[in-house]
Amino acid sequence: MKRISLSLLLFLLPLLASCTKEKQVYIVYFGEHKGDKAFHEIEAHHHSYLQSVKESEEDAKSSLLYSYKHSINGFAAELTLDQASRLKELKGVVSVFKSDPRKYKIHTTRSWEFVGLEEEEGEDYRSDGDAPRHKYDVNDRFRVGRKFLKNAKHGDGVIVGVIDGGVWPESRSFDDKGMGPIPESWKGICQTGVAFNSSHCNRKIIGARYYARGYERYYGPFNAEANRDFLSPRDADGHGSHTASTAVGRRVNGVSALGGIAMGTASGGASLARLAVYKACWAIPNTEKYATNTCFDEDMLAAFDDAIADGVNVISISIGAVELHTYLEDGIAIGALHAVKRDIVVAASAGNDGPAGETLSNPAPWIITVGASSLDRFFVGRLELGDGYIFESDSLTTLKMDNFAPLVYAPDVVLPGVSRNNALLCLPNSLSPDLVRGKVVLCLRGFGSGSTIGKGLEVKRAGGVGMILANSRNNDAFDVESHFVPTALVFSSTVDSILDYIYNTYKPVAFIKPAETVLYRNQPKDSVYPYKPAPFMTSFSSRGPNWVDANILKPDIIAPGLNILAAWSGADSASKDSIDRRFLGYNLDSGTSMSCPHVAGAIALLKSMHPSWSSAAIRSALMTTASMTNEDNEPIQDYDGSPANPFALGSGHFRPTKAASPGLVYDASYQSYLLYCCSVGLTNLDPTFKCPSRIPPGYNLNYPSISIPYLAGTVTVTRTVTCVGRSGNSSSVYVFNAQPPYGVIVNAEPNVLVFDRIGQKKRFNIIFTTQRYEFTGEARRDRYRFGWFSWTDGLHVVRSPIAVSLV
Numbered sequence: 001m002k003r004i005s006l007s008l009l010l011f012l013l014p015l016l017a018s019c020t021k022e023k024q025v026y027i028v029y030f031g032e033h034k035g036d037k038a039f040h041e042i043e044a045h046h047h048s049y050l051q052s053v054k055e056s057e058e059d060a061k062s063s064l065l066y067s068y069k070h071s072i073n074g075f076a077a078e079l080t081l082d083q084a085s086r087l088k089e090l091k092g093v094v095s096v097f098k099s100d101p102r103k104y105k106i107h108t109t110r111s112w113e114f115v116g117l118e119e120e121e122g123e124d125y126r127s128d129g130d131a132p133r134h135k136y137d138v139n140d141r142f143r144v145g146r147k148f149l150k151n152a153k154h155g156d157g158v159i160v161g162v163i164d165g166g167v168w169p170e171s172r173s174f175d176d177k178g179m180g181p182i183p184e185s186w187k188g189i190c191q192t193g194v195a196f197n198s199s200h201c202n203r204k205i206i207g208a209r210y211y212a213r214g215y216e217r218y219y220g221p222f223n224a225e226a227n228r229d230f231l232s233p234r235d236a237d238g239h240g241s242h243t244a245s246t247a248v249g250r251r252v253n254g255v256s257a258l259g260g261i262a263m264g265t266a267s268g269g270a271s272l273a274r275l276a277v278y279k280a281c282w283a284i285p286n287t288e289k290y291a292t293n294t295c296f297d298e299d300m301l302a303a304f305d306d307a308i309a310d311g312v313n314v315i316s317i318s319i320g321a322v323e324l325h326t327y328l329e330d331g332i333a334i335g336a337l338h339a340v341k342r343d344i345v346v347a348a349s350a351g352n353d354g355p356a357g358e359t360l361s362n363p364a365p366w367i368i369t370v371g372a373s374s375l376d377r378f379f380v381g382r383l384e385l386g387d388g389y390i391f392e393s394d395s396l397t398t399l400k401m402d403n404f405a406p407l408v409y410a411p412d413v414v415l416p417g418v419s420r421n422n423a424l425l426c427l428p429n430s431l432s433p434d435l436v437r438g439k440v441v442l443c444l445r446g447f448g449s450g451s452t453i454g455k456g457l458e459v460k461r462a463g464g465v466g467m468i469l470a471n472s473r474n475n476d477a478f479d480v481e482s483h484f485v486p487t488a489l490v491f492s493s494t495v496d497s498i499l500d501y502i503y504n505t506y507k508p509v510a511f512i513k514p515a516e517t518v519l520y521r522n523q524p525k526d527s528v529y530p531y532k533p534a535p536f537m538t539s540f541s542s543r544g545p546n547w548v549d550a551n552i553l554k555p556d557i558i559a560p561g562l563n564i565l566a567a568w569s570g571a572d573s574a575s576k577d578s579i580d581r582r583f584l585g586y587n588l589d590s591g592t593s594m595s596c597p598h599v600a601g602a603i604a605l606l607k608s609m610h611p612s613w614s615s616a617a618i619r620s621a622l623m624t625t626a627s628m629t630n631e632d633n634e635p636i637q638d639y640d641g642s643p644a645n646p647f648a649l650g651s652g653h654f655r656p657t658k659a660a661s662p663g664l665v666y667d668a669s670y671q672s673y674l675l676y677c678c679s680v681g682l683t684n685l686d687p688t689f690k691c692p693s694r695i696p697p698g699y700n701l702n703y704p705s706i707s708i709p710y711l712a713g714t715v716t717v718t719r720t721v722t723c724v725g726r727s728g729n730s731s732s733v734y735v736f737n738a739q740p741p742y743g744v745i746v747n748a749e750p751n752v753l754v755f756d757r758i759g760q761k762k763r764f765n766i767i768f769t770t771q772r773y774e775f776t777g778e779a780r781r782d783r784y785r786f787g788w789f790s791w792t793d794g795l796h797v798v799r800s801p802i803a804v805s806l807v
Contacts, residue, residue, distance in 0.1 A: 076298035155270025161312035165240035173249030176203035188310030193232025208233035214296030245567035247597035259398025269601020297331035304335025316600035318593035320361025349592035351542030372561025376534035383488035437463030456483035544647035551698035561595030626652030663796025741785035
């Protein structure tokens with residue numbers, strides 16, 4: 001036995017040695033700059049660290065990818081595991097973490113009307129504004145403050161940086177007609193590259209950069225054919241243009257997705273804000289674009305560092321980690337912390353890995369983390385069988401069938417020599433034209449079995465006139481696309497009923513009706529579609545609790561992220577599938593990638609109205625004024641119809657017009673975040689700040705929500721509010737109210753706050769006490785319970801969610 005162990009060890013030793021010698025990109029992070037060095041001195045300082053573990057000066061220079069000099073203090077370099085370990089032990093080094101191409105992914109229009117930012121006079125505060133106002137039947141609750149856009153000047157003067165996959169500058173959403181001069185505070189550049197020159201920047205797109213050193217170091221020199229991308233700020237897949245135009249796009253009339261679906265006006269939330277583009281995400285070589293992009297830590301950190309130095313006011317980043325990482329191993333968390341020091345507000349997507357718990361990305365408390373909700377607009381298709389069965393579901397199919405057509409099951413019309421399983425999934429070249437021509441085909445979606453667009457194309461190739469595409473698994477959400485043939489999407493539970501009809505009916509037939517756009521308030525009385533009052537939670541939106549630190553409740557807020565119409569890349573199709581050659585200027589897309597720029601646009605408007613407000617004050621204003629009810633004035637529902645809790649929707653659905661006048665805000669400084677970092681073991685982030693000997697608990701960060709994991713007995717939480725608006729000339733008196741979590745008593749001391757002036761601060765404690773009773777049913781051990789508390793002066797309601805788990 002000992003001989004076997006020894007031989008195994010002798011076998012493994014060379015492998016272990018090769019692992020320590022294999023080079024990979026690592027980020028070496030020093031925290032904040034001291035401010036006493038010039039750029040060349042900072043780079044020399046970084047180089048000295050690198051040279052201390054390298055064999056030669058030439059090796060040190062060639063291995064360096066980035067030296068972060070503006071706000072972030074650190075560098076990215078190619079290192080062996082041994083070299084990285086040695087650097088980690090050196091004085092001054094805060095963290096060393098490895099870059100990984102699989103670490104991050106992008107989180108992939110009526111939306112602004114729905115949240116109350118509809119135009120009042122039909123213009124976007126420009127000299128050429130003559131667009132007609134579009135009226136929608138939306139609950140008045142979303143229409144407060146019709147002068148809000150004008151008071152915010154549509155974001156004019158505010159600069160929004162978007163870290164994503166670039167921009168399609170020819171899109172009408174980025175036209176600069178009627179816009180004034182570029183803000184004097186702007187210090188950035190318009191970086192040229194493939195198919196992108198200085199003329200592509202204008203008074204709307206005021207700057208553009210791209211970052212590909214980490215990408216090229218991993219995948220090799222850029223190859224346009226393999227990458228199907230542009231080595232420049234130009235967007236090749238649509239995601240970057242979509243997010244940028246959702247946040248700050250100009251008002252464009254008469255746009256729609258393929259086939260005229262969602263016809264209307266596309267506009268960003270802050271249509272006169274300026275756009276700065278930072279392309280840090282790229283297509284994966286020799287991979288379909290619909291699979292996702294890749295974004296490297298080192299490239300995103302360089303983007304953050306430049307954006308901060310360029311003078312942006314807001315950063316929108318619809319990117320998140322695939323796996324869970326601590327703050328000091330997360331390039332987005334690090335970059336955002338440095339941005340917040342300069343009062344740059346950072347909004348980031350929560351992720352698309354829901355509905356499971358503990359799945360959200362970007363959990364740092366200095367980031368506004370955004371989940372995805374629905375609009376009040378539905379795209380509904382209809383399937384009718386010859387026996388009278390009707391099924392309605394989400395659809396973007398605008399193609400029409402003339403009449404009922406014969407219905408067949410895909411494995412029964414297989415091409416000779418092809419497996420029935422391939423035909424079942426309607427994979428390429430699996431269906432027999434002789435058996436399919438003129439028929440509707442029932443196909444299975446499968447899991448990881450190619451694109452759904454490809455299945456429709458195969459039905460079309462074989463001469464089919466329609467497709468029923470069934471989910472393979474229970475609880476799967478529909479993958480809604482604009483297919484090449486009329487298509488109906490059905491649940492896996494519906495397949496047996498359709499098969500019963502096919503096999504027990506002489507000459508089974510089916511008819512597929514094209515999609516119709518339906519507003520919740522205008523739904524047909526005879527419809528069988530499961531309409532829900534908006535907003536409701538999407539199933540894909542990632543959920544809490546916050547796995548890095550359960551003392552911080554995440555996500556913060558929700559915004560529309562389902563079927564959002566916005567600008568698209570002229571180099572990519574509607575489906576991002578290489579077999580799809582249907583190019584278009586605007587497209588529907590879904591994800592928290594789409595909800596994040598909604599909030600970024602709202603932040604730009606608030607920045608324009610309240611330029612002195614801090615990043616934390618703006619987050620507080622958005623969170624404490626968010627809505628917890630839907631169009632029917634009932635609690636917002638989760639995707640399955642149950643009431644959504646704060647781990648899904650945070651503080652609720654954002655209401656920008658309400659956030660303009662929140663009454664009170666929970667403010668927090670950069671030093672507050674550094675103190676919070678002490679509570680989670682992160683020290684030496686800034687040379688000017690030292691953790692105190694007695695570190696307050698993380699739940700005492702002055703946050704607009706409260707989370708207490710494992711509550712036992714009594715816990716006292718401290719908060720401070722700042723008065724930013726009074727109800728009149730007299731003093732403002734705020735009264736405490738609470739809906740405590742089940743099994744918990746919640747009190748405030750004091751329970752009345754009186755403010756005499758704007759800017760006045762008041763401190764209070766909230767005491768949480770567990771009730772003495774047997775744990776049964778609603779309040780079991782280790783299970784979170786939810787509630788809320790608020791301060792009200794008769795005009796303002798400053799509301800905060802509570803999450804508590806009991807021990």
